[in-house]
Amino acid sequence: MVFYFTCQSRPDLAQKYIIYMGRDKFENEALIHNGWPEDLWFHVDDLSSAHVYLRLPRGETFESVPEEVVEECASLVKANSIKGCKMSETKIVYTPWENLKKTADMVVGQIGYHNHKRCKYICVKKNADIVKKIEKTRSEDLSPDLQAERLARDAEVLAEQKAAAKKEAEEQKLFKLKCEQEKYAKSYDRLFDDEPARTTNQESENDSDDFM
Structure with missing residues (x-):
C-alpha cells in the first residue's frame, strides 16, 4: 500500500505533480524497484524517514521543478521521519530516481547513489501549514500494481x-x-x-x- 498526495503550495500546479509515499520499508522497497525515470526521490539526510517520490511530467527536468514544490515534498518527508519531525530544522536530500543505487548487500528499503554530484539538499524548518494542506489530499491506503504501472508507462514511451x-x-x-x-x-x-x-x-x- 502507498499514499498519494497532490501538491498544494501552488494552486495552478495541484494536478500537475503527484506525490507517492511508502508507509514502511517494504513499500519503500517496492517504490525503489518500480520508480519511473520521471521521479524525484526525497529523504531525510542521514536519518530514517519515509521515501517520497515526486512524479514529474514528461519533459520536465530535475532543475525546472518550482522551489515551492520541492519545499512541499521536503516538508512531507520531514513530517514522516520519527526523529526528523521532532527537530526544528532538517536537511533533506533529493535526486532523480535513476540515480538511486541498490546493491545485494543492502537491507530492505536501503539505497545508495550512483553519483553524489546529482544529489541536491534543502534544509526545511517545521511548517505545520504546508504539511496540513498536503495531508488533506492524502489518499486512503491503496494497493496499486506498481510494476504494471511501470510496464504500461514503458510501453507508452516505446510506442x-x-x-x-x-x-x-x-x-x-x-x-x-x-x-x-x-x-x-x-x-x-x-x-x-x-x-x-x-x-x-x-x-x-x-x-x-x-x-x-
Missing part, C-alpha cells in the same frame, strides 16, 4: 518513440526525393532537354535545294 522514428524516416525520405528532383531540374542535361531542336547550316542548305 511514442516508434511513431516519432517512423515520422522522421518518412520526412527524410520526402526530403531526399525533393533534393533529387531539384538536382535533376537544375542539371545540365535537363536544361538542354527543355530547348527546341536546332538545324545546322548544311541542313538549312539542303532544305533550300529541295525547295528550288
Whole structure:
C-alpha cells in the first residue's frame, strides 16, 4: 500500500505533480524497484524517514521543478521521519530516481547513489501549514500494481518513440526525393532537354535545294 498526495503550495500546479509515499520499508522497497525515470526521490539526510517520490511530467527536468514544490515534498518527508519531525530544522536530500543505487548487500528499503554530484539538499524548518494542506489530499491506503504501472508507462514511451522514428524516416525520405528532383531540374542535361531542336547550316542548305 502507498499514499498519494497532490501538491498544494501552488494552486495552478495541484494536478500537475503527484506525490507517492511508502508507509514502511517494504513499500519503500517496492517504490525503489518500480520508480519511473520521471521521479524525484526525497529523504531525510542521514536519518530514517519515509521515501517520497515526486512524479514529474514528461519533459520536465530535475532543475525546472518550482522551489515551492520541492519545499512541499521536503516538508512531507520531514513530517514522516520519527526523529526528523521532532527537530526544528532538517536537511533533506533529493535526486532523480535513476540515480538511486541498490546493491545485494543492502537491507530492505536501503539505497545508495550512483553519483553524489546529482544529489541536491534543502534544509526545511517545521511548517505545520504546508504539511496540513498536503495531508488533506492524502489518499486512503491503496494497493496499486506498481510494476504494471511501470510496464504500461514503458510501453507508452516505446510506442511514442516508434511513431516519432517512423515520422522522421518518412520526412527524410520526402526530403531526399525533393533534393533529387531539384538536382535533376537544375542539371545540365535537363536544361538542354527543355530547348527546341536546332538545324545546322548544311541542313538549312539542303532544305533550300529541295525547295528550288
